Amino acid sequence: MTNNVLMRLNGVTRTYHMGEVTVNALGETSLDIYQGEIVVILGPSGSGKSTLLNIMGGMDLPTAGDVFFDNDNLGLANDNQLTRYRRNEIGFVFQFYNLIPDLTARENVELAADLVDEPLAVTEVLSDVGLADRMDHFPSQMSGGEQQRVSIARAAVKNPRLLLCDEPTGALDYQTGILILALLVKINRARGSTVVIVTHNTPIGDMAHRVIRMRDGLIAEIRENASPLPPERIEW
């Protein structure tokens, strides 16, 4: 693990206006993400972890503060620049997979591959996630674990520098969850992608290089993990 900063958040806040109610989803937060590390952000519902992830992924803009990726300030980016950022730098993995129901596993991955100049080979990536023989199935014909693997393949095929995972195991059983986490570690090792996992499942923190705890929209604690556990040894 090198100590190069991939992303720097500086005094970032995010406030939502829902009708007449103002919600402070994220208080003033500063954080560095290093190249090639695995970061697990822990916290209960409403602690601001998803908001943080969305801002990191260029899906949402901070109300205040700066977000640097490389040397670009995402806080100042317009819609086009954000789209380009998501397209080229980010891979997303969602809790509910969010596959396009009308597309097969292969086509869902192609959907992402079509977007970048030098994607990885679609079939290879699908094989890597263990779906070599399920490529032509539709999401409705696949189990949750399989769908999440397609979702990971879809994120990975662009070979992004930053892989953002929002509760990737939240909808899965224990065994399948472990399998998914192992896949993320595999990608981190093989491609050097930085992986940020958001979860409320504390034991998952054991596989991270760093664990960030959030509470009430603020970072409560940042803990470095000298010897991360392989996912297979995590239990919950």
Next chain:
Amino acid sequence: MGALYKKLWRTIGKTKGQFIAVAAVVTMGIAVYIGMTTAYFNLNESKDQFYRDHHFADYYFHVVKAPQQVTKQIEALPGVTGVTGRIQKDVTLVNEHNKRATARLTSYTLPMEREINSLQLLTGRFFATEGVAARPGEQHTRTGDTEILVDPQYAAANDLDFNDVVTIVAEGKTVPLTMVGTATGPEFIYLMKDAATLLPDPKSFGIITMSRERAQQLLNLQGQVNQVLVTLAPGTDEEKLAQQVKSILEPYGNLAAYPRKQQLSYAMLEGELDGLKAAARFMPAIFLGIAAAIQFVILGRMVRAQRLQIGVMKAIGYNSRQVILHYTSYSVLVALCGAGLGTLLGLALAAIMSQAYAMFFNLPATIGAVNTEAILYGFLLSLGVSILAGLTACRSITAISPAEAMRPEPPKGGGKTLVENLSWLWHRLDTAWKMSIRSAARNRGRFAITLVGVVFAVGMLVVSLFTIDAVDYMVESHFHQNQRYDYLVRFAAPVKENEILNITRLEGIQRSEPLMEIPAKIKFNGQSEDDAITGMNPQATLKRLFDHRQQPAQVPEEGLLINQRTAKKLGARVGDMVEVETLLGIGPARHSLVKIVGINMQLVGGGSFVSLEQANRMLQERQLASGVMLKVDPAFAARLEEDLEEMTGVSSILSRQKDLDNFNQNMDAMIYSISMLVFFALLLGFAIVYNSAVISFSERQRELASLRVLGFSVKEVSGILLKENLLQSVLGVALGLPFGYLMAKGYMNAVSTDLFTLPVTIYPTTYIYAALGGFFFILVAHLLGVRGVKQLNLVEVLKNKD
């Protein structure tokens, strides 16, 4: 973009019912557009070309008789580019079995190069005139017979062929004529005897053409003409020139003068073309408008339903433009499918229409051109409309932020609906009704669009069925209310009333009433209008008159019941004195002053009425009659008709029954177009209601499944949807009926001509049928749209979050 296209295809596959429905509406719109535009264009072009090639006259002058050299004088007038003097006269034609028909004998000077309203030979050859070829280079056999050309419709209706002999009565003598071919001219495209005729009747009226010398001989008009036709240089002041010509013709007894636009064939054809043009714009506009509305609804719903997917696409890195393009492609495909199919159907429709027109109109060659411009516009139009609808529906995509799209959409706004303020009503409604009303209020846009669609479809049903009412009304009023006689016998020349006794003594005649018809000019305030004045006994019962309020009117002993149209043009009212100038053609023109005592309004034709005595006074004659109306015992009708046919002095016998038969025959074509319109209207209504039902069903699957889980039966659940649908339907039908009336009115305004106006009469049963039709398409669409209720998989629907 490969994967996105696959997604598009699969989306279409999944919504194929909706896709087909909306593409069908586009197809209809484009088919109607291309069909009607092409037919209009071809008919218009053929007509214009025909007019151009055959020097169609700009002005017509009828005189009693004038020396043919008078044309030289007229030719010298500045602005006149051509003059033709000719003979035209209606003569009695005696068919096999002594049946009478009327022939409009028209003369032509050969060669025909510079002749105005020249003839177009269709079959056979030109009639020979001694030593002169019809066209340079043509060879003619010389026969002693009088050779004629006959108009093709008359020839076809009466099975006439080359070398057949046709007999006419001219100047009291029967004359055999030899037919050597068929021909038509620019003034004979729409062949009707006069404006009082309802429809062309080629069995009883036709055109016979021959050389001028022959016509002059036959009619005892050596060296004379009775009509002068002129063509004018562009920009000539028509009215001023007409005055000059009239003063030249004054010594020879001016009978009538009218510009091209009052020429019967021209006016009828223009009316037909105007109607076609109006329909060619109006109908496609409805279809494409509704199609756009449906696409707007479909895509709007799709974007909302796939909000999450859009969020994902954006999260992955697709930009708004790409996503919008993806969804708009759906409507582009609809447009292309619709335009493609519509073009094919439209060309077929154009061919059918052109054929129908060719049957109806005497045009030498109808251009059957494929109107590429119309096809191009058809594609552009459907693409434009679809893209517009697509972009409008998808504009919300820009606003979808990927982060928010990931979160489930909050339940749609509650809020009270207007009905809820009427608490006495609201509390009486059951839960299902409350749900339906709230849902309609929540989806106001879609509700409104569906409503408008239903209104248009029901309105179109009213309009299509209204045509039947209009015709029925016309038949009822023309054949049953106005004309009470079975036969109208006209004499070659006016006879003394007591001579009619020959006829009235015939067996089977129950009642006979004489009449005197006088062509006349009615003058008021310096203006003059041609009209036909009929004199009949005030007690007459065989012809009934009605005033402008549709109240029965009686012929006055003294004074004039003026033709409503004439009165309107002259600006004359009841109580005004007008001058009447008789134009009988025999005897001098007589002038008299008459007071208008009432208005006569007829749907077809018209005419002014006076008492028989007054008619005679106008002519300074006594007890003259030009015809007689007969009411006969049906048992004797056939025999009687034969007897009448054999009488000399009888020029024509008008049989109400035959007119009616001819009319009904012509209605067959109308039934086709009405059926087509009804089908279009049903399809239109179906498409929009079906789409709305499918969408409201799929949008509320979870809600409906929840109801099923709670214990609602399938029937109860579809009941809720039906109630929501009924809300639209009842309202749509209720508004559609009056809207149909307005459309009918608009249509009538567009097609009514100087000669022909129909009041917008819609029978109550038509409204009932239209409403039933409306409920029919709504019910079918609803049942097809929500047939998924039975298959609702409760577990699946509740588990998946769309």
